Amino acid sequence: xxxxxxxxxxxxxxxxxxxxxxxxxxxxxxxxxxxxxxxxxxxxxxxxxxxxxxxxxxxxxxxxxxxxxxxxxxxxxxxxxxxxxxxxxxxxxxxxxxxxxxxxxxxxxxxxxxxxxxxxxxxxxxxxxxxxxxxxxxxxxxxxxxxxxxxxxxxxxxxxxxxxxxxxxxxxxxxxxxxxxxxxxxxxxxxxxxxxxx
Amino acid sequence: xxxxxxxxxxxxxxxxxxxxxxxxxxxxxxxxxxxxxxxxxxxxxxxxxxxxxxxxxxxxxxxxxxxxxxxxxxxxxxxxxxxxxxxxxxxxxxxxxxxxxxxxxxxxxxxxxxxxxxxxxxxxxxxxxxxxxxxxxxxxxxxxxxxxxxxxxxxxxxxxxxxxxxxxxxxxxxxxxxxxxxxxxxxxxxxxxxxxxxxxxxxxxxxxxxxxxxxxxxxxxxxxxxxxxxxxxxxxxxxxxxxxxxxxxxxxxxxxxxxxxxxxxxxxxxxxxxxxxxxxxxxxxxxxxxxxxxxxxxxxxxxxxxxxxxxxxxxxxxxxxxxxxxxxxxxxxxxxxxxxxxxxxxxxxxxxxxxxxxxxxxxxxxxxxxxxxxxxxxxxxxxxxxxxxxxxxxxxxxxxxxxxxxxxxxxxxxxxxxxxxxxxxxxxxxxxxxxxxxxxxxxxxxxxxxxxxxxxxxxxxxxxxxxxxxxxx
Numbered sequence: 001x002x003x004x005x006x007x008x009x010x011x012x013x014x015x016x017x018x019x020x021x022x023x024x025x026x027x028x029x030x031x032x033x034x035x036x037x038x039x040x041x042x043x044x045x046x047x048x049x050x051x052x053x054x055x056x057x058x059x060x061x062x063x064x065x066x067x068x069x070x071x072x073x074x075x076x077x078x079x080x081x082x083x084x085x086x087x088x089x090x091x092x093x094x095x096x097x098x099x100x101x102x103x104x105x106x107x108x109x110x111x112x113x114x115x116x117x118x119x120x121x122x123x124x125x126x127x128x129x130x131x132x133x134x135x136x137x138x139x140x141x142x143x144x145x146x147x148x149x150x151x152x153x154x155x156x157x158x159x160x161x162x163x164x165x166x167x168x169x170x171x172x173x174x175x176x177x178x179x180x181x182x183x184x185x186x187x188x189x190x191x192x193x194x195x196x197x198x
Numbered sequence: 199x200x201x202x203x204x205x206x207x208x209x210x211x212x213x214x215x216x217x218x219x220x221x222x223x224x225x226x227x228x229x230x231x232x233x234x235x236x237x238x239x240x241x242x243x244x245x246x247x248x249x250x251x252x253x254x255x256x257x258x259x260x261x262x263x264x265x266x267x268x269x270x271x272x273x274x275x276x277x278x279x280x281x282x283x284x285x286x287x288x289x290x291x292x293x294x295x296x297x298x299x300x301x302x303x304x305x306x307x308x309x310x311x312x313x314x315x316x317x318x319x320x321x322x323x324x325x326x327x328x329x330x331x332x333x334x335x336x337x338x339x340x341x342x343x344x345x346x347x348x349x350x351x352x353x354x355x356x357x358x359x360x361x362x363x364x365x366x367x368x369x370x371x372x373x374x375x376x377x378x379x380x381x382x383x384x385x386x387x388x389x390x391x392x393x394x395x396x397x398x399x400x401x402x403x404x405x406x407x408x409x410x411x412x413x414x415x416x417x418x419x420x421x422x423x424x425x426x427x428x429x430x431x432x433x434x435x436x437x438x439x440x441x442x443x444x445x446x447x448x449x450x451x452x453x454x455x456x457x458x459x460x461x462x463x464x465x466x467x468x469x470x471x472x473x474x475x476x477x478x479x480x481x482x483x484x485x486x487x488x489x490x491x492x493x494x495x496x497x498x499x500x501x502x503x504x505x506x507x508x509x510x511x512x513x514x515x516x517x518x519x520x521x522x523x524x525x526x527x528x529x530x531x532x533x534x535x536x537x538x539x540x541x542x543x544x545x546x547x548x549x550x551x552x553x554x555x556x557x558x559x560x561x562x563x564x565x566x567x568x569x570x571x572x573x574x575x576x577x578x579x580x581x582x583x584x585x586x587x588x589x590x591x592x593x594x595x596x597x598x599x600x601x602x603x604x605x606x607x608x609x610x611x612x613x614x615x616x617x618x619x620x621x622x623x624x625x626x627x628x629x630x631x632x633x634x635x636x637x638x639x640x641x642x643x644x645x646x647x648x649x650x651x652x653x654x655x656x657x658x659x660x661x662x663x664x665x666x667x668x669x670x671x
Contacts, residue, residue, distance in 0.1 A: 017515055018396055018496050022629040027608040031263055031281035033237035033288045035349075045631045076397040079430060079496070080629060082332040083235065084348035102397055105432050106332060110348035162364065163219045174350070176242070179358050182214055182223050186360055189213040189225055
């Protein structure tokens with residue numbers, strides 16, 4: 001996972017509410033034991049026709065949405081299961097950020113650990129982003145997103161991302177190293193509880 | 199300062215406090231592992247040369263990809279298909295390599311991870327419990343703080359027995375009144391999700407409170423907490439009481455003898471103090487509820503079975519769901535033809551669920567053309583059900599009786615619903631394609647599922663309970 005502090009891309013708009021993780025990646029693809037190569041299964045039941053060809057009516061198959069690194073989705077994106085295959089499939093598909101007015105907890109937590117930036121914006125900004133495709137700049141340093149036109153920001157919003165997750169994404173580092181550095185405190189906690197009982 | 203139940207459990211597990219720059223380090227008492235969300239985590243440990251830090255706090259089984267047909271040799275798992283079978287073998291290999299005891303096919307303790315944790319007594323009040331599965335919220339029924347995590351976090355727990363977490367908010371769901379006859383905990387939780395919506399609990403840990411909860415058995419409480427995630431909440435909790443303690447007494451992994459009594463003394467403190475504040479509170483009147491079913495493609499689209507379906511909102515947001523489900527607004531859902539009935543899953547596959555199913559099926563036949571699958575939550579549940587003769591009731595009625603597992607809840611093992619078919623299911627999610635590509639799912643209680651199997655259409659179980667009484671000689 002390589003770090004980044006900015007994402008600049010046209011958006012792909014998926015104007016559907018409550019997109020659950022079974023839609024992001026159906027359960028039949030979870031029998032993998034790898035985290036690689038899941039992009040082809042992203043949105044599989046919406047994306048492909050029965051004969052395996054792409055469904056031209058599905059938003060992300062439309063030419064103008066291709067190549068987008070930023071997904072704008074309806075309210076409550078990523079609800080449902082804890083499968084980390086959901087952000088794995090989206091990053092493998094090519095997304096680096098998801099923007100919505102609301103993003104489900106576990107999906108959000110999983111995204112932050114995989115270099116997929118969850119961006120929650122207010123309703124007005126959300127509606128504007130859903131209404132049409134835009135050129136968008138996401139800046140992790142300043143925690144802002146901007147709708148760009150001719151390389152100039154025409155609308156700005158700030159978003160929340162905790163310092164720690166932001167640091168890890170910008171550095172391209174995972175969180176396990178930090179957790180393992182806490183081992184003395186963890187061992188002290190166990191000793192204080194008299195805990196090595198089964 | 200008065201504390202909520204959640205705050206008491208949270209505070210007792212904070213290893214390092216959170217601050218602006220770093221999340222809290224939260225200690226995890228029990229980690230439940232299964233084959234679907236762990237392989238990539240084991241790979242990370244292997245790559246870094248890390249051991250599993252607390253094998254004694256890790257409980258592993260296999261449930262999602264496993265066949266529900268008998269497995270006497272490992273070759274029998276191949277019925278689930280090459281990829282699912284490979285995942286099962288990987289779990290066996292990983293547990294062996296890392297020294298984790300695995301509730302494998304030869305174990306009579308195997309089952310759905312959220313069924314066996316409580317059944318073995320590993321789930322206890324006041325514990326922090328995690329699993330790479332969103333329905334980990336089930337264990338909150340014991341006054342534990344239990345929530346689902348992703349695979350990266352599975353790796354964190356395996357390596358450190360801790361997680362990096364920001365403290366969630368709290369929500370009280372107060373249940374007023376008693377559940378009417380014929381209305382079950384599943385109906386109550388569906389009504390709660392209908393009220394909250396599928397995102398109403400986002401960012402929160404719910405505590406369910408009130409007399410209807412106190413009067414509920416542990417199976418019912420687990421059904422309630424299980425579906426907390428369907429309202430967006432990470433966790434649901436219920437304060438432990440004598441019902442909880444009686445359930446745990448004598449279970450294999452629960453404390454025994456004097457240790458149990460002193461544990462109970464501690465567990466009794468695990469309740470929300472008078473005057474403690476919740477970030478959000480909602481109240482539901484249980485006394486006016488009917489059996490509930492879902493009609494759409496998320497668990498928040500809920501209706502009373504004896505009422506017409508609601509109108510479509512003007513913004514078009516339900517159009518797709520009605521179209522997918524092939525249902526019409528303003529018409530009753532009762533009477534809709536059913537193709538498949540599934541009784542099972544971590545939501546409703548415990549012994550009382552199977553008893554409720556058998557109560558309605560006894561002496562009756564599953565309607566012609568309806569396939570009914572009854573999948574016990576664990577091998578233990580299977581054994582107990584068989585000792586009561588429930589298996590015979592199911593098979594005499596024409597239902598299939600299977601080995602334990604997640605099965606048709608998400609169809610990972612090949613137990614799927616055909617495209618376009620309508621399934622009345624006691625599971626937890628009615629998402630598009632959840633039970634199979636194009637499958638239409640109506641979530642319901644075991645009683646409603648059984649009634650629908652007999653009627654061949656979505657049916658009110660209260661009608662059947664009444665008839666059965668009349669039929670008695």
